[in-house]
Amino acid sequence: QKEVEQNSGPLSVPEGAIASLNCTYSDRGSQSFFWYRQYSGKSPELIMSIYSNGDKEDGRFTAQLNKASQYVSLLIRDSQPSDSATYLCAMESGYSTLTFGKGTMLLVSP
């Protein structure tokens, strides 16, 4: 069964710090990976997608992919209280469907 594992948290960081969110996956054949942010009671919002090994940067966000280790991470620089949310990691799991992790809650304290 294809799985995505995330630590449920909460991960607590002070404002201005770097938040590091991690995810491991079971399907070595997966090619595409995604990070979503979800505020409580709201819908998931796509932050980043990554397909190649290495880093991909977009503003304060950097996604990192290591296919050999089956590991995906999301770094948030200069964390803000507004970044407090649950972050969902997802992998493409065949036929254009996604398998989601259960999410990591991030708390950024002022």
Place this chain on the structure above:
Amino acid sequence: DADVTQTPRNRITKTGKRIMLECSQTKGHDRMYWYRQDPGLGLRLIYYSFDVKDINKGEISDGYSVSRQAQAKFSLSLESAIPNQTALYFCATSDLTGYENEQFFGPGTRLTVL
């Protein structure tokens, strides 16, 4: 206007009732998905459709059915609702281009079955 809309946004119903959740999109995407989200269980795929003539079961399709009325409309039905179908339901869309399969979510429907 929102690209992906869902109606109703909130619904309380009773066990045994039939209920339909509707999703519409203006993104022009071919692919549409229905998920449910439960605390501690994450997002799980119920059904998905790649075009009007293509319907596929997801991880947890039992107790649900769908209809793709048009490219822009995808409905989820609970024929006889039961309390463990109480959840947050999301519709999503995607448009496969190259490697991309980014999915975009509607605002969700909070369903309570008493």
